[in-house]
Structures are given as C-alpha cells and as structure tokens.
Amino acid sequence: MKRVINIISLLVILFITVSHAEAKSRIIPAGGRFDTRFLIVIDKESYNAVEKEITEYKKALESDGLGVVMLIGEWSDPIVLREEIRAIYKKRPIMEGAVFVGKIPVVRVRNFQHATTAFKMDEENFPMFESSVTSDRFYDDLDLEFEFIKQDEKNPLHFYYNLKESSPQQISSEFYSARMMPPSDYGVDQHQLLGRYLLKAAAAHREVNYADRVIFFNGHGYNSDCLIVWQNQQFAIKEQFPHAFKDSRGNAFYNFRQDPFMKFKLYERMQKEGTDLFVFHEHGAFDTQYINGEFPAPNTLGFVPGRTLAPVSASAAYIPRSPMEAVSVSVRNMYRRYRGERAESFRKTMIEEYGFSEKFFAKENLDAKKREDSLFAANVNITLPDLIPLKFQPRVSIFDACYNASFHQEGYVAGYHIFGEGKTVVTQGNTVNVLQDKWSMELIGMLSEGIRIGFWQKEIQTLESHLVGDPTFRFTAGSGEKASADAGKLLNKQLALSSRDSKIWMEYYKSDNPNLKALALKQLSKNPPPGFSDLLFKTFKESESYIVRMQALKRMIDLNDRYLVEALVLGLNDPYELIRRNAARFAAYSGNERLIEPLVHTILFSDESQRVQYAAQNALDMFNLNLVSKDIERQVAGSTLIRGEKTIGQLVEYYTAQNKRWTNSLATIKDKTADNAKRISAIRMLRNYNNHAQVEDLLMVLRDSSDDLKVRITLAEALGWFNWSIKKIMIIDSLNNMFNDGTTPEELRREVLQSINRLSVG
Template structure:
C-alpha cells in the first residue's frame, strides 16, 4: 500500500507522493512545531494505520485560520476517500456562533455575554463539509480561536462526512510535546492487544436525572442489550450511584485504576476543570447536619467578597433562619478554609487529581457539561488521555449539554469492533468531541463485515432484517433515514411497535420525530408507557413540544400515577403551560377526584396548584413579546425565552409581530430565530407560511432574511 505524505503551508498543497492509494483515507493533521518535536511517534502511528488498511496522509503546517485546513480536508474527502482525521497540537479552534439549535442545551445570549463565552468550540466545522459559515475573524488575545457564524443558506442539521478527534496537549512547550509523545507510545502498545469491550463501569453523580433511581436502574438494562459481553460476572459491569457512600471519589478512583477496565461512563455535572461526583453527604445526626449548614454559610461568605456584602448576608440569614453569628464562625480562619477545601475536594475530581489517578479505562464518556472544553489550556477530558494510565480516548462536550440526552445511542457498535469515530459520526452534536485517537477500536469482527460507505438502501434494509444485535438494527435505521428510504415514517413506526429491544425502540422513536404527519404524535400515546424510562421521559417532553390539547389527559395521568419516576414527573411539569390552562387544570381536578389511590388528595392538589402557578408566571413573561408598552430589551428577552418554552397557543400573536414591518428589526430577528425552535409544534406549517411571507417582503434586512432561512430549513427538516 502506497503511503502518502502531504506537507501543507498556508498557501500550498504539495504531494510528496502523487499516487492515489486504494485504501480508505485518514488525515494526520499536526502543526509544524509539534511534528518536528514528535516526528518519530507520529510516523509510527501512521505506519500502524497503514497496517490496519488506511492510506494515511500527513498534513503538517501552520494554519492561520480553520478555512485553509477545512479546504484541504475537503479535497482529501473528494479525491482520496478520506474517512477521518486527527488534529494534533495547536490546530485552530472553530468557535461557532448563531447555531445554538445544533446543540443540545447551549443557549447563552450572544449579545449580552462575551464572544468567547457565547460561542461553541466545535470540530463539526472540519468534519461536516456541507455546513456553511461566515468568517468573523480570530480572537485577538487567543489567535488559536477563530469565530464563524452559521449561514442561512447552510443545512441546519449535522450530518458529518468524516469523523475527527482532537489531541491538544494540556501543557505548553516541551511539556506538551512530551505529552503527545507519551500518548502515542501508550497508544501503540495498547493497539497491539486484542482487547474486547467486556468490562464497563457507569457512574451517576448527584443531580443527574433528578437523582432518579428508575432512570439509573434502566441504563443497566439498556447496556445489557448493547454490550452483553460485559455482563458475565459481578465485576464486569458496575453501576454506581452518588449516594452509595457519603463521598464516592475514592471508590470511583479505584474503578478508574482497574487494569481491566474498558469503558467508563460518567453521568454528572461538570466544568472544564472539574467533575462533580457528589455534593454534601446526606446525614442523620443533628450535629452533622448543623456542621453541613455552617459549611454552606462559610462558602457563601467567601464567595461574597468584600466585608460589607458579607455583613449584609449575615443579617439576612439571621433574620430569615433565626440563627446567631456562631453559624458563620471560621469563614475567614485560614485553618478552617483549608479544612473546608479538603472536604470540597472529596466531592469531585479536579484537574490535578487526574495525573495522580492515572486512569486505565481505555475509553471514557463524559455525559457532562464542559469536561471537553478544548479551547481551555487544561480540560478534564484532555488530562485523562495524557495521564500515565491506559486511557486512549474520551468523548466529551465542549459546552453545557442537556441532561435528557441519550448518551448511549448505538453504543453497542463499539463492542462489535467499530472504531470510535465511526460510532461518533452517527450520533455527534455540535458540542460533542472525541479527545484522542478516533480510529481506536475494541476487538470484534462484526464491524469488518458492514459496509458503512454504501448508499444502497436495499443493503441497509437487509441488515436491519437479518441483524441479531439491536444496535446494528439501529445503525440500519439511521442509514435508511439519511438515504431517504421511501415510507420511512411507517417503517419506523413498525420498528418501534415490533421490537423487543429498548435500544431499537429508542432509535425508532428519536428518528420518527423528523417526519411530518401524525405518525409521531400517535406513537406517543403508546411510548408514554414504554418499559424504558428514557423513552417515557422523552415522550412527555415531545407531547409538550407538539402542544396539542389532545395530550392533556395523558400528561395528567402520568403526573398523578408516575411520581416515582422523578425525571418523568419533573418533565411533565414543563408541559403545564404549553397547552390550554383551563383544560389542563380541569382535567387534573377530574382525574384526581376519580383516583381512589390518593389518601391526601388535598395535598396533591395544592402541590399541583403551586407548580401550575409557577408555570403560569413564566408563561406570562412571554407576553412581553407582543406588548409594545414594554422596553425593547424585555420584548427581545421574551422572544428568546420561546426557544425553551414553545407556547403554541400564542403563535398567532407572535406571527403578527413578526410580519409587522413597523416593529423593531432586532425584535423581528430574535422572534424569527425563536420560532425555528417550534420544530415539533402542531402549528409549524403555519409558522413556515408566515416566515415565507416575511422573506418575500422587499424591505426585509439581510440579517432577518438569514434568520428566516435558518428557521424555515429547520422546520421543514421536521416536515419531510
């Protein structure tokens, strides 16, 4: 097999060997300084890829902006069968703006907050060539960061053409080069092993899934379908919960150090520099409870800063809780500060812990916010792969992420021998990234029998029908949907109704949302009672996203009967203000009166009234959109609020504002963007018609037209 070496400058593409190889392409992208310092290790990695059937291309250069590199990767994709890429060292970081609908949860106000904070670091810029962007320039203080705005004429969904991984060191200079050299050395050693995916540990931190034991229990049932080899004994699959011990850090550390650990999955809250495992432990003794309270007061006082603010807080707390100053003692005591700090460290894993732990999990998934934020010099996911253990790849998020996101979609593919990149390409979002080698895979021969490149729908239909593994069936459903298989809505409905597998039903459920008609809405009447808690949870959310009053009886029943499904119950409350208020309240009263299982119906009714009133107050804030007496700032804020709160009944009022040329242009832009989030609404066709009307107005600004085009593309993607 002919090896291609490609050396790049900012202005040229020089092929050292011009012979096009027959194998699948893979780009090793590295800045020139890093390549010079780590040449032997990077070349050894390239040789390994050749042995595995790749035709590797080495792209070494200094890129001033991401566009140059993107063009070169696109060239390799078009002419050299490029399958994936690894970005090594100081490779420009695309900072994506005006694309928050491509994330799971990120909705930071781009006007109010600094550009660096309100943008999404994302390598989808490099691996999805159909996306189109406007160049907004680089960051003056951090030239590695380069800003882009998603264009209105771009696709408004992600469908990556290649997969990618980042290998950005967490140290500077020679220390950083040594990290990369050491990483490739351990990678080469581990890749010599034929290691199956058969040892898995999952940890659920405090605050994840509303601390629901039902949600925690169901993930084990799901993963047993996906990775059956890991369920052979009591140690090969472990599912840990935050309150098994007061502090779980030591136990988690022990698991991470296991020499046989293949996959570690964290469900937790996070920041670039911390994994939050637990909070203050639950206590039974009164003295322990009081000390926990005193610790919280001390922490709050230290965050307050100046003495005047501290005194104000003390007075407020003493009046509110009827306590004395002894509760605040020690806040400024250096010894007490150290003691509190040590206890705080027990509640999570911080950056400096990771090298000491030396994690051995070959792959780690961080279902958490910001743990993969590679715009930062140091970040949790990077520390894991550069530690001395055996961790070779992590999958993490560069910004915050939705808790109600399925973090194990198609995960069973990894146990069948698919490369991490092949798996991630099917399920990635704007913020999710492989940190490390995307070509790494566990032992398994099933993947070699699947042709991921084929566009033949007959092939994927046959695979769905004959595959034994549920995630192979799920993969086939994704491919059939991507290829526009005729009658896909009916096919997905049939797949959901007939499959005994949690994972197949979940993929059918998720994909069916992309199709118009009544198929998905009708499915919800059944999926609301699915045995898999996550499907029930998402069904509740989807009923609110559609907004039809038809769902009111179903939602009320779930609220009254499924209170032990904490996350499902929690999600129901967010639908209370999406439908007719009076009808929702009347149905709640009717079912509660008929329900003989509640010993204290008055208390249940009071709790509902309290939640209902709260949701009504939130909904009332959205009325500012149409209120010309309110300040423009308040109206724009209310419009942006609609992204998280789809108030379907008021759509007609919003459209009047949108189509009114006398309204402020910035308000109309914000409203046009917000209406694009109504992608499951029963009124979406009405919204699209109004957007088209505004787009046809000759006086529509370029900014407004751009936002309208984005929203139309998003809404019509859900009406195919």
C-alpha cells in the first residue's frame, strides 16, 4: 500500500511539473544586435491569432533600430509575469520599454492614491472595483512593493493589490510601457481589431512624418471655462511645436463655445488627413467625452435651425432655435433624472426662482417633448457608438480627461480611437479622474524633437496615466533637415542609456531650443550637479520661455528647498497663466506668510484668470484670518476699485465663515464623543486642504492612545499629504517618535511608516 501511495504521489508531482512546463512562457529574442531592446508581452491566444501581424510589427521596430524581444505566455498571476519581465529587464542591452498586448492580467492598485493627481475615493466605503486604480506601474516600476488582496470575482483577468507601507512611495519607472487592449464591445472580433491595428502601427514606422499639424480642443467646464487658460496654452504650444506655426493650417485651437453642438465639428477635425496630434482638454468618463455640457453655447443657436454635420445617425437630430429653448430642454432632461423629494424640490426651485410655469413640468408636456429632448441630449457629448463610424486621422491623440483610458472596461474612449479605422496609432489618457490643474502638456515638445512617445510618458508618469497603442511611435525630428533627424535618433539613445549623465544634459541645457532646455532640466533633476538649485532659480527668473520657466518651477517644487517660497512669490506674478495657477496651488500647500500678499492681490485684481483666482481664493483659507483680512484692507485702500468697502466686507465675511468652518472641523476631529464617520470625513478633508495652523492639535489627537484606532490611522495617512507645509519637520519628528514607540499599535505603526516615507522625499 505504501508503494502504491508513493507511486500516486510521484504521478501527481509529475502531472504538476508537466502542467507547469506546458504553461511556461516562450521567448522570441531580438533579431540582431541593437543598442536597446523593447519587450512585447502577449498572451498565447492572441499571439496565435495575430502571429503574422505582430511579427510584421516586430520587424518594423527592428528596422527602426530597436531590438524586440517577445514574451508569449498564459498568466493567471501578475506576480509571475512581473518576475519574468524583471528577468528580461536585467539582461543587456538595456530594455527601454514594453507593450502589453491582448489579455494580460490587469492590476487594480490600492493604498497608493498619493501617486495619482486627484483620485481620493474612500477605499473602505466604496466598492473595490470603483475605489481601485488600474495601473501598469505594477509592471514598469519594479522597485514598488505590493501585497496581494484578491482576484476579481466577475473578471478573472483583474487582480487587486495594496502598495506596501514599506515600499518606495513615489513612481520611478524603469521603462516606459503601453497597452494594446482591444475593446470587447466594439462589435468586431478583438483579434481582428488587434491584427488590423498592428499593421497600421507597423506602417507608421516607415513614414517620414514631421510634427507640424496639431489641434487642441477645450471642452465645457474644464479649467473653469477660463479663456485665459485657452489663450495662454497657444504661447506654450508654439514653443513646443514651432513647425506647426509656419502657416495657418499647422495649428488649430477649438473651444466648446464655438458651436452649440461642437461634437460634429470635432468629427470633421478628427477625420482631417495629415493631422499629427489632437489634444482633448475635457471632462470624461470611460465611455464619454464631455463636449458642450447641459447648456450649449448660444453663439449660433437660431441661425441654423435643424442643421447637423453628423456623419452618423443624427441626421434627424433636434437643434433648438434659441438659447431659451436650449435651457428649457436641459431643465426638462434634468427633471426627468430626479425622483421623489429631490424631483419636487427641483421643480419648486425652478418655478419660484426662475419663473418656469406649472404647465412646463406637467406630464403631458414632458411626454410630448421627450423625443426631441432625447435627440438634444445625444448631440451634446461624444459617446462610444458615435466613434465607430469615424476614421481617425491624428497619429497621436491625448485625452486630458478623467477615465478615457480605462482599459479595464469592456469599451473605453481611447480604445475606440486606437482600434477604429483610420491612422491613429497611440493615445494617452487616464484610468481614473485626473487633476485639471496639472501640466498635462509637460515636455510634449519631445515629440517634435523625434523622441519616442514612450519616453515622454515615462517623464510625466502618474499612477493613472497610460499610453494605449504603440509606445515606440515617434515623429521625424525637425522639418526636413537630416541633421535634425539624426539629432532625434541620438536623443532617443541618450534617454535610454544616459538619462542620469549630468554632463550630457548640461550640454542640452545650453541649447536655445526650449524643448531641449526643458528636457535637460528634468533629466538633471535625476542626478543633480553641484549648484543645481541655484541654476533652477536663475532659470526661472531669467528665461523668456514659458515652458522652460514652468519646468524650472516644477523642479523647484520637487526639491522643496530654500528657493521655493521666493519662486512661488515670483510665480504668482508670472505672465504664464499655468505658472500663476500652480504657484497659487502650492502656496496653499506651503503656508508661508510671505505668500499672503501676492495671493490677496490675485483675488482682488485678477478677475480675468478664473482658475488662478479660484486657486488663490482656496489657498488663503490656509492662512491666518487676521493677517489675510488686514492685507485685503491694505490693498483695497491703495487701489482704484470702485466698490472698495463692499469688496472688503464681502471677502472678510467669506474668510471669517471659512475660518469658522475649519474651526468646527477641528473640533469634530478632537471630539471623542462625535460619530467616527464624521471625524474621519473631517480628517480626509486635510488631504486636499493642508491646514498648517491646526497641525499641533492634530498631532495631539494622533498621539492619544485612548482615542479610536481607526481615527488615528486615518489621521496618520492624512498628515502624509503635508509635503510642502511649513510644519513638515514637526510632523516628521512626531511620526518618527510614534514609529519608534513600542506601544504604538502595529496597524497604526505601518501607516505612520508610510507617511514618514512619503514626507521624506524632496
């Protein structure tokens, strides 16, 4: 019997070994000797379906001087794949990038919201599917440390991981990456979509194509609809894509105000042949590009009733004949979405405050208008079905929007642009919501210099930002000169092999080309030469280039040294709106009282810059009320404001109310008898609003061992957001003491460690 059991055991072991061997990944090496390598990761099923097309893509990349290694397998564990990638990465020559093709495990990351630009959903009170961030930083940043949570019950391709508290707390990817994930709801077989796309991507590598045709669009509600934002971006883009400004056809800047149903004009522009880059600054969802909003711009309403430019089934589209009719349609559609008390409250408000009649909300009227109201709503935004008939022409499309690159969904905007018909080979977007005030076009001029788009993405990477499509795509450098093309090839090589070589990048810094100078500042920050801080401040004060000054400010923000406050003071008076806006934002995070004067000046005298003024208004909440009030009075007294006393009264009243609100919030946090949900909600507000004056009180709550553990853990996490605070050292010292205190509960100790690691960077 014992012998039989041993034989059975051996057979089981043999079966497991054989099964593992059958599942072992296959590697196809590069076809020659190359300076750098690129990795294609593809699942076995997809490879078998598109072997011819992906081989053609591999050949195209190698003809472009990039050695391609192909990893083919079946992975049910992301960690196994990550380790296979790590093993390939460790070999030589250097692996500069990777693309994940087909059904590659999707990792949903938790406990790493500080690596996003804006995502702060409560991970405990919202479903895991909604409150996790889809991110390939799991694969391309090999230093990050994760712990497995679970596999998704509904989608076995999705896996949930926590970032470990002991892990590095900033993203620093070893290589660039992208996804090629065809939408499953497109109505065409995914492998057919993938094969068609790969041939398109391969063909793009054989082109001579300069970045000299660019289009930008600003959608409804983005950046507070500020026209200064829209206007100023043109100055920066001219520096980044100079060849697109040689004639009127090289560039276009569109705004939702230019048409009541702008989507149809965008259909035309997205299908315009020869377009190199199309950038959408907009709000978004995984299946929607928000274009005009609830109340369309009235510019042409009434002038072209019934007109439509739609190439799809909107030929029967209803277009209101007047602004009031458009408002009426929007009000009816909003009312239909409400139920119960909310619907009644909305109806009552519209009647009492806006003059609508009872008859307007009558069921008979709503039913009679339902069809045309539905057509109206369909014309406002772009949804996935709208995209299917279009033949997209831009080689590169960028979605500066929330959720448009959510490749974990069955269908997603970026995927429809890539895998649809046309010439688009790569898009960039985000898998969750994104900060409107980030510099989304940072270093985008790298594309004009012939740099692979993956290198650009790697330089601006966040947890949520991703390329969808071919990350090795690049335009031809310059506008026809061989020297420029050769310089572009050299630049790619140096980014791959010498990104930390300060001598090389100091030479680029000497260039008169703003793109190269800005890129040099970013590369120098990775291995700063002596005097780098002085160089940044000098550059910020003296450079005439918008993008060079903005890059210098960003690097000073990261360094967070003795020059930062002075740079923020100067930044609040910079001619570039984006610099002023970011200076106002980081003034709030700093709390240094020297910043009160320029912030007050902004809220009093910068009405034309709504987004800057909004940031400055919020920033002043974080400063001493008496000092803010006195400076408002002083600056108004020396001004030509017509209603000076009224302005003083309104602003002081506002900031007094805000101060009371924050005082009440602190009282809630300190009150052990208050409901924990309310205390935690008040604490979570500190992640966006670093209230420096309250730090001492907050640390007392954190140290109180008799207080609720969950409250203390939430507070320890919130204090990790005070990276630029004047109280940062005090916070770090207190956290270190708690970490070294043997009586600190282990769960709290881990959160304290994570905040220490976050605050100790920069």
